[in-house]
Amino acid sequence: MINIKNLHCQYGDLKVLHGIGTTIKKGEKVAVIGPSGAGKSTFIKALNYLVPPTQGILEIEDLKVDFETITPKEIQKLRRKSAMVFQQHELFLNKTVFDNILIPMTVVQNIPKDKAVEEANEILEKVDLIDKKDKYPLMLSGGEQQRVGIGRAIAVHAPLLLMDEPTSSLDPELVGELLSLIQLMIEEEQKTLIIVSHALNLVKEIVDRIIFLYEGNILAEGTPEYIFNGSRDPTLKKFLYSLSLAN
Amino acid sequence: MGFKFNFFLTVFPEILPFLKITLFLAITAYLLALVLAIIISVCRTFKIKGINKFLDLYISLFRSTPIVTQLFFIYFGIPQIIPAFGMIDEMIILIIVLALNEAAYMAEVIRGAFLSIPRGQYDAAKSIGMTTRETLQHIVIPQAIRIALPGLVNSIISLTKGTSIGYTIGVLEMLTASQLYGARTYRTIEVYVAVLLIYWAIVLIMTRFQSGVENRLNRRYS
Numbered sequence: 106m107i108n109i110k111n112l113h114c115q116y117g118d119l120k121v122l123h124g125i126g127t128t129i130k131k132g133e134k135v136a137v138i139g140p141s142g143a144g145k146s147t148f149i150k151a152l153n154y155l156v157p158p159t160q161g162i163l164e165i166e167d168l169k170v171d172f173e174t175i176t177p178k179e180i181q182k183l184r185r186k187s188a189m190v191f192q193q194h195e196l197f198l199n200k201t202v203f204d205n206i207l208i209p210m211t212v213v214q215n216i217p218k219d220k221a222v223e224e225a226n227e228i229l230e231k232v233d234l235i236d237k238k239d240k241y242p243l244m245l246s247g248g249e250q251q252r253v254g255i256g257r258a259i260a261v262h263a264p265l266l267l268m269d270e271p272t273s274s275l276d277p278e279l280v281g282e283l284l285s286l287i288q289l290m291i292e293e294e295q296k297t298l299i300i301v302s303h304a305l306n307l308v309k310e311i312v313d314r315i316i317f318l319y320e321g322n323i324l325a326e327g328t329p330e331y332i333f334n335g336s337r338d339p340t341l342k343k344f345l346y347s348l349s350l351a352n
Numbered sequence: 353m354g355f356k357f358n359f360f361l362t363v364f365p366e367i368l369p370f371l372k373i374t375l376f377l378a379i380t381a382y383l384l385a386l387v388l389a390i391i392i393s394v395c396r397t398f399k400i401k402g403i404n405k406f407l408d409l410y411i412s413l414f415r416s417t418p419i420v421t422q423l424f425f426i427y428f429g430i431p432q433i434i435p436a437f438g439m440i441d442e443m444i445i446l447i448i449v450l451a452l453n454e455a456a457y458m459a460e461v462i463r464g465a466f467l468s469i470p471r472g473q474y475d476a477a478k479s480i481g482m483t484t485r486e487t488l489q490h491i492v493i494p495q496a497i498r499i500a501l502p503g504l505v506n507s508i509i510s511l512t513k514g515t516s517i518g519y520t521i522g523v524l525e526m527l528t529a530s531q532l533y534g535a536r537t538y539r540t541i542e543v544y545v546a547v548l549l550i551y552w553a554i555v556l557i558m559t560r561f562q563s564g565v566e567n568r569l570n571r572r573y574s
């Protein structure tokens with residue numbers, strides 16, 4: 106279970122999140138939507154402290170941190186609770202595909218080398234990149250790089266997966282394929298997912314809940330059915346309308 | 353007079369032994385400069401107050417004045433105020449000046465390399481749970497070395513040539529040796545052609561090595 110209470114974030118004087126809270130069940134898949142600048146990336150990056158919140162309480166499984174008093178040790182523990190897939194992949198450029206997937210296991214989790222190698226191979230099979238295992242990230246296409254990104258996130262063995270627009274740098278025809286892969290990988294491992302995405306028509310098929318973020322506040326949340334047809338929030342309706350025009 | 357080819361051939365056995373000294377000076381100065389440059393770039397990256405002002409001044413001073421002036425200042429100037437300084441071997445003075453000079457450049461090369469590592473690499477490392485030490489060791493330093501390496505190999509080339517200013521304070525390196533040989537034999541053209549050829553050959557070998565290293569690194573990444 107993940108419990109977020111009164112989450113505040115700011116950059117300098119610019120307040121971006123104004124005390125957000127929600128509870129997410131183990132294994133639940135949640136999409137975060139909202140207009141550009143709403144604070145979606147900030148929200149998702151606050152959960153692994155890539156952006157340090159100024160206030161708030163976060164519970165993930167057995168770990169509870171208060172961002173006003175968080176210690177370096179707690180930050181380290183918090184980061185072990187989640188893995189992230191980035192919009193621009195952010196693979197380790199000096200490591201091969203294989204090592205990108207191996208490194209969370211060998212360096213961070215201290216899994217014995219032979220066991221880690223075996224599992225890295227399994228992950229590479231799943232993301233269908235076993236024949237590219239010795240290549241470096243920049244030798245791969247965008248779609249292939251993102252599959253490595255997903256593989257690396259799986260190798261972290263964390264209960265929570267955070268994805269910030271994992272498909273928006275890809276060609277449109279690859280988006281569905283990648284989302285199916287994400288769905289497959291997380292179903293298998295019962296992971297909790299929080300995904301920011303603009304590919305709403307596809308994402309709504311794989312999530313249980315949608316959170317609508319607007320100017321740093323949650324204006325609406327519920328099942329995809331509720332968000333698309335149930336909610337009467339005028340700002341949400343306007344946002345969905347503008348999105349449908351864009352598609 | 354003209355160019356005496358037979359005499360020209362006798363120059364090489366005379367001055368080649370001093371190439372050892374030239375290379376010794378260059379390599380020693382290089383290692384010292386490398387250590388200095390790493391310390392300087394760490395201080396500047398972490399913006400350590402006080403030290404930083406001093407380092408800016410040092411870098412500016414050494415990059416904006418002729419190296420011979422720096423050498424004369426330290427070798428001839430300082431002993432007038434601190435006489436004990438005059439006891440130091442000129443070879444050591446030369447190594448120190450060369451190192452101080454090159455370190456100012458190398459520090460900028462190293463700092464630039466670290467600054468050019470994209471923020472996303474740090475974020476990705478943090479996101480998989482790496483500590484700062486692990487991030488530096490496995491991700492940042494290997495990439496920074498790759499970026500800095502061509503510049504750092506450049507420094508050894510420039511130091512190899514730079515050792516020749518040792519002549520001005522009487523360090524017996526290759527240029528001084530050839531100058532002495534020329535004076536002894538009353539021949540100059542053959543001697544200086546020979547010494548030019550030796551410097552040239554050494555630098556060509558180093559440049560080869562440099563592009564070899566660069567190609568290897570580029571092949572590995574993309």
Ligand SMILES: Nc1ncnc2c1ncn2[C@@H]1O[C@H](COP(=O)(O)OP(=O)(O)OP(=O)(O)O)[C@@H](O)[C@H]1O
Pocket residue numbers: 116119121139140141142143144145146147148
């Ligand atoms: N590193 C930063 N420094 C200063 N301001 C920032 C920084 N990152 C984001 N912001 C600002 O914070 C606000 C929220 O940004 P955020 O990236 O969280 O939005 P977003 O919802 O992810 O938008 P998008 O859909 O465009 O990715 C924006 O006004 C943005 O300009």
Ligand SMILES: [Mg+2]
Pocket residue numbers: 145146147269
């Ligand atoms: Mg964003």
